[in-house]
Amino acid sequence: MPFSFLGNPLTLVLVVLAIAITGYALARSRAMARAGGDMRRLHSLPNYYGMTAAMFAAVPALGVLVIWLLAQPALIQNAVLPLLPADVTMSAGETSLVLSDVNRVAEGLDTAVAQGVLDAEAIAALRSDPTALRGILAGVGVALGSDVQPYILAAAQTARGLDARWDLIRAGVVIVLALTGLALAVRAADPAFRARNVVERGVLALLIAAASLAVLTTVGIVLSMVSESLNFFSQHPWQDFFLGSSWAPNFRGNSELSILPLLWGTLYISFIALLVAVPIGLYAAIYLSEYASPRLRAIAKPLLEILAGIPTIVYGLFALLTVGPFLVDVFGAGGALSMEGLRNGDPLMQGATAVITAGLVMGIMLIPFVSSLSDDIINAVPQSLRDGSYGLGATPSETIRSVVLPAALPGIVGAILLAASRAIGETMIVVLGAGAIARFSGNPFEAMTTITTRIVSQLTGDTDFASPETLVAFALGLTLFVLTLGLNVIALYIVRKYREQYE
Amino acid sequence: MTDIPNPMASQANPRGASLLRQDARTAKRNRAESRFKAYGIIAIGIGMLMLVILLSTIISRGTGAFQQTYLSLDVTLDAARLDKNGNRDIEEIKKVSTFGYKPLLVNAFEDLVASGAVESGLAPSDMSDILSKGAEARMRDAVLADPDLIGQTVSFDFLASGRVDGYLKGRVTRESIVNDKNINVAQLDLVDQMMNAGVLEKKFNVSFITGADSSDARPEAAGMGVSMVGSLTMMLVVLVLALPIGVAASIYLEEFAPKNWITDIIEVNISNLAAVPSIVFGILGLAVFINYMHLPNSAPLVGGLVLTLMTLPTIIISTRASLKSVPPSIRDAALGVGASKMQSVFHHVLPLAAPGILTGTIIGLAQALGETAPLLLIGMVGFIASNGPDSVGSALLSPNSAMPAQIYEWAKRADPAFYERAWGGIIILLVFLITMNFIAVMLRRRFERRW
Numbered sequence: 011m012p013f014s015f016l017g018n019p020l021t022l023v024l025v026v027l028a029i030a031i032t033g034y035a036l037a038r039s040r041a042m043a044r045a046g047g048d049m050r051r052l053h054s055l056p057n058y059y060g061m062t063a064a065m066f067a068a069v070p071a072l073g074v075l076v077i078w079l080l081a082q083p084a085l086i087q088n089a090v091l092p093l094l095p096a097d098v099t100m101s102a103g104e105t106s107l108v109l110s111d112v113n114r115v116a117e118g119l120d121t122a123v124a125q126g127v128l129d130a131e132a133i134a135a136l137r138s139d140p141t142a143l144r145g146i147l148a149g150v151g152v153a154l155g156s157d158v159q160p161y162i163l164a165a166a167q168t169a170r171g172l173d174a175r176w177d178l179i180r181a182g183v184v185i186v187l188a189l190t191g192l193a194l195a196v197r198a199a200d201p202a203f204r205a206r207n208v209v210e211r212g213v214l215a216l217l218i219a220a221a222s223l224a225v226l227t228t229v230g231i232v233l234s235m236v237s238e239s240l241n242f243f244s245q246h247p248w249q250d251f252f253l254g255s256s257w258a259p260n261f262r263g264n265s266e267l268s269i270l271p272l273l274w275g276t277l278y279i280s281f282i283a284l285l286v287a288v289p290i291g292l293y294a295a296i297y298l299s300e301y302a303s304p305r306l307r308a309i310a311k312p313l314l315e316i317l318a319g320i321p322t323i324v325y326g327l328f329a330l331l332t333v334g335p336f337l338v339d340v341f342g343a344g345g346a347l348s349m350e351g352l353r354n355g356d357p358l359m360q361g362a363t364a365v366i367t368a369g370l371v372m373g374i375m376l377i378p379f380v381s382s383l384s385d386d387i388i389n390a391v392p393q394s395l396r397d398g399s400y401g402l403g404a405t406p407s408e409t410i411r412s413v414v415l416p417a418a419l420p421g422i423v424g425a426i427l428l429a430a431s432r433a434i435g436e437t438m439i440v441v442l443g444a445g446a447i448a449r450f451s452g453n454p455f456e457a458m459t460t461i462t463t464r465i466v467s468q469l470t471g472d473t474d475f476a477s478p479e480t481l482v483a484f485a486l487g488l489t490l491f492v493l494t495l496g497l498n499v500i501a502l503y504i505v506r507k508y509r510e511q512y513e
Numbered sequence: 514m515t516d517i518p519n520p521m522a523s524q525a526n527p528r529g530a531s532l533l534r535q536d537a538r539t540a541k542r543n544r545a546e547s548r549f550k551a552y553g554i555i556a557i558g559i560g561m562l563m564l565v566i567l568l569s570t571i572i573s574r575g576t577g578a579f580q581q582t583y584l585s586l587d588v589t590l591d592a593a594r595l596d597k598n599g600n601r602d603i604e605e606i607k608k609v610s611t612f613g614y615k616p617l618l619v620n621a622f623e624d625l626v627a628s629g630a631v632e633s634g635l636a637p638s639d640m641s642d643i644l645s646k647g648a649e650a651r652m653r654d655a656v657l658a659d660p661d662l663i664g665q666t667v668s669f670d671f672l673a674s675g676r677v678d679g680y681l682k683g684r685v686t687r688e689s690i691v692n693d694k695n696i697n698v699a700q701l702d703l704v705d706q707m708m709n710a711g712v713l714e715k716k717f718n719v720s721f722i723t724g725a726d727s728s729d730a731r732p733e734a735a736g737m738g739v740s741m742v743g744s745l746t747m748m749l750v751v752l753v754l755a756l757p758i759g760v761a762a763s764i765y766l767e768e769f770a771p772k773n774w775i776t777d778i779i780e781v782n783i784s785n786l787a788a789v790p791s792i793v794f795g796i797l798g799l800a801v802f803i804n805y806m807h808l809p810n811s812a813p814l815v816g817g818l819v820l821t822l823m824t825l826p827t828i829i830i831s832t833r834a835s836l837k838s839v840p841p842s843i844r845d846a847a848l849g850v851g852a853s854k855m856q857s858v859f860h861h862v863l864p865l866a867a868p869g870i871l872t873g874t875i876i877g878l879a880q881a882l883g884e885t886a887p888l889l890l891i892g893m894v895g896f897i898a899s900n901g902p903d904s905v906g907s908a909l910l911s912p913n914s915a916m917p918a919q920i921y922e923w924a925k926r927a928d929p930a931f932y933e934r935a936w937g938g939i940i941i942l943l944v945f946l947i948t949m950n951f952i953a954v955m956l957r958r959r960f961e962r963r964w
Contacts (some may be wrong), residue, residue, distance in 0.1 A: 020906075079806070080806065083805060083806060083807055084805070113807060117807075206853065210853060210854075210855040213855060214765070214769060214855070216761060217761045217762070217764055217765035217769065218765055220757075220758045220759075220761035220762040220765065221761070221762040221765045221766055221770070221779050222779065223758060223762065223825070224762065224779060224782050224783045224786055224825065224826065224829070225778065225779055225782050227786060227797070227822050227825070228782050228785075228786060230797055230801055231789070231793060231794075231796075231797045234796070234797055234800035234801055234805075235793075235796060235797075235800070238800060289556070290556045290559050290560060291556075292556075293552045293553045293555070293556035293557075294553065294556040294557045294560055296553055297550070297552075297553025297554060297556065297557055298553075298557070301550055301553060310557055310561070313560075313561060313564060314557070314560050314561075314564075316564060317560065317563065317564055317567075319879070319946065319950065320567070320883075320943075321882075321883025321884070321885070321917055321942065321946070322883070322885065322886075323883065323885045323917040323920050323921055323939075323942075324567070324571070324883075324939050324942075324943075326885075326921070326924070327920065327924050327935055327936070327939065328567060328570065330924060331574075331924070331932055331935075331936075332570050374563045374567075377559075377560050377563070378560070381560070405542055405543070405545070405546045406546065406549075407545060407546045407548075407549035407550070408542070408545075408546075410549070411549075428788065431788060432788075432790075434790070435789070435790025435791070435792065435793070436790070437790070437791065437792045437885075437886035438885050438886055438921070441886075441889075441921075442921070442924060462790065462792050462886070465792055465796065465890075466792070466886070466889050466890065469795075469796070469799060469889075469890050470889055470890065470892070470894070475804060483796070484796065484800070487792070487793055487796040490790060490792070490793065491789065491790075491793050494788065494789065494790055495785060495788075495789070498785055498788045499785070502784065
């Protein structure tokens with residue numbers, strides 16, 4: 011097919027950019043020509059006329075392209091749905107399963123055609139014997155889970171046809187839009203035309219669009235997780251998720267998927283992490299801001315902050331391979347503190363992955379987080395409060411304990427809440443260091459699992475996005491999002507309220 | 514005020530207290546003071562100690578990955594086996610599988626024993642087991658690249674197997690291999706002899722830095738190179754998308770946005786996005802980019818998009834800070850000589866804020882480089898990329914891993930030889946991060962202005 015290369019969005023972008031550059035040159039020279047070559051007669055600098063044309067040509071065209079790219083998959087899916095047998099489209103789960111099969115077959119056919127393994131006639135011939143397709147697709151590197159049903163092949167073919175046609179229509183629309191924009195702007199390139207004002211309004215619109223991308227991201231997070239979570243709750247009772255007592259995913263169905271044991275593990279590990287990080291971080295911050303000489307401060311503060319810059323995967327490996335085995339040496343079988351005698355020969359710690367392993371390492375990671383936040387807050391306490399306390403004869407430590415810390419308390423609580431939110435959302439340390447067993451237990455030397463660990467394990471590997479065992483990850487993610495967001499909002503509220511007192 | 518008891522009254526001789534000798538209460542308060550101070554020093558000490566332990570663990574356990582044991586062996590590439598018809602037809606040579614190269618290796622070991630360099634009661638085929646499983650493939654690749662080698666005796670540097678390498682590095686001992694099917698004590702004796710004969714030697718391991726990951730059975734061949742390309746591709750995507758969008762958003766919020774509820778929502782949103790756990794961005798990427806938009810699984814493009822969304826708040830926050838630090842007098846002066854608001858921002862404020870923006874961007878990129886959790890969800894793990902991508906397009910779209918995901922993958926494997934790789938990978942990752950942070954600090958030092 012001629013022009014089919016324009017179906018590729020990247021080529022299309024390049025074409026639009028070429029049109030925009032042409033428009034720039036055309037409009038600039040036209041404005042100059044109409045001003046008789048005298049720049050002073052123009053309302054704006056000549057470049058602004060060029061920029062108007064480039065902007066009119068590129069921005070609407072690229073905007074339409076992006077929206078089209080986002081919408082096309084959903085539209086094609088809707089067009090394919092009626093082709094599927096009614097018994098398949100009865101349940102939402104099965105429909106999405108079949109649709110993903112259709113997509114996979116369509117992608118496989120595309121790959122096969124691109125590699126020259128199949129051509130249009132060969133595909134038409136396949137209609138009588140779709141089972142052969144599985145082998146052909148496996149040959150080009152697209153593995154299918156089962157033999158291809160005739161209706162799946164038909165739907166995949168329709169989807170491919172629609173896709174190819176819409177790709178072409180898209181190319182046409184985008185290029186026509188770009189050319190129209192170019193024509194309009196070039197025609198308007200006149201000395202009296204207020205090109206700079208137009209360009210500046212356009213740039214402002216782009217700036218606003220960039221700023222709203224942040225809101226769009228949040229909307230995307232919420233929408234994607236809410237829709238999949240609703241999907242999950244339609245297949246699995248919410249009572250079990252929020253109020254059940256055990257986590258036992260079973261890919262043959264009948265899983266028990268309760269968040270409570272995971273939440274317990276998450277909170278327990280975070281608690282231990284805070285138990286490590288808060289005293290150390292807080293005392294370090296107090297010492298650095300109240301006692302340390304400027305030289306010590308200049309050395310110690312950046313060194314502590316290195317701990318915050320180390321990637322979490324490093325801490326994860328540290329937990330799994332260094333801290334875990336060390337703790338097993340101490341608390342495990344034959345260790346000095348294994349308490350085997352008290353526990354009928356059972357050592358306190360069975361394996362390297364445990365709540366305490368993950369908690370300790372996460373605590374180390376959070377030390378600089380707590381210390382630098384508290385440091386800022388302690389420094390914000392006005393010197394006059396300290397001077398007043400010294401004037402009454404208090405020692406520095408008495409001043410800190412009874413004047414500085416109470417004044418800084420709301421901010422420090424905010425910092426601790428932020429650290430807690432970090433701990434709850436931390437993934438790599440718990441994936442490598444905490445273990446995979448969901449249980450309610452008070453023993454920190456046992457392996458437990460967390461929300462983030464389960465999200466990773468439910469969503470990696472071969473996943474079937476129609477089963478509750480996979481979809482539960484989205485419900486877990488949503489809970490995690492709400493939890494951390496709530497903590498952040500409370501923390502920021504406390505910090506902000508506190509700041510108002512002294513400014 | 515008379516009902517407040519005098520604290521001095523309880524003491525035996527309040528008037529006789531000496532200035533030179535502390536009374537009990539002062540001494541107690543001073544002790545509390547020094548105790549409090551000591552807690553602070555201990556806290557900082559613990560922090561520093563942890564840093565030292567962490568870094569020394571990484572270095573002591575990771576540097577081994579940069580050394581690898583090689584065995585140099587003269588192999589006669591027997592024409593009778595590799596090219597039976599003798600016409601040097603490349604298609605016919607290709608038909609000889611790696612299995613066909615095994616006898617050549619066995620012969621080479623026989624020759625080595627015959628030359629008297631080593632003595633061993635082992636069968637030559639058992640001797641060849643001290644080599645990496647990829648030794649035959651290495652010979653075959655060399656022959657296919659240059660068919661003229663057939664018939665000659667060529668000296669190859671073969672990788673020794675992971676167990677042999679571990680033995681020479683002290684990870685594997687004679688006691689630890691009692692139940693190990695992959696190696697036995699007699700082979701270790703042979704290794705000792707070869708070490709003395711100089712056939713076996715430890716060399717700097719270039720292929721760890723440039724090579725690809727390998728299967729579970731060949732830890733000695735695993736390298737970071739391909740995942741490094743994956744990481745750098747993602748950083749390119751992040752830089753191309755996050756920098757312009759982040760700067761544009763900050764310019765709007767800092768310079769143009771009116772104070773109203775919409776701006777407030779955007780600002781609160783950005784500060785909250787900065788604190789959303791990274792795994793949530795992974796879920797977003799999985800749901801939107803892969804399940805909905807059907808972008809390919811495991812592609813660095815998708816990873817880059819996810820990391821872009823994650824880094825944007827960081828870049829916006831630091832860019833706004835550096836825009837804010839440009840004094841209003843600059844803007845006023847520009848407006849005063851007739852520039853429009855837009856011109857004053859783009860011609861004057863932005864260039865002055867550029868070093869700060871760049872510093873913030875580099876720090877954001879460094880954060881993104883070390884991020885693992887979202888990459889696990891979009892499938893950039895558990896995938897063995899055998900070859901590096903050959904073009905920009907395939908670098909963006911063909912499946913790949915990333916450095917931290919590669920480290921995670923190695924950490925999960927059973928063979929301890931991979932742990933050494935994981936620590937070594939961390940050293941490479943940290944070298945990247947330190948370099949980036951160093952550049953950021955340099956930029957700040959060099960261009961920072963005090964207004």
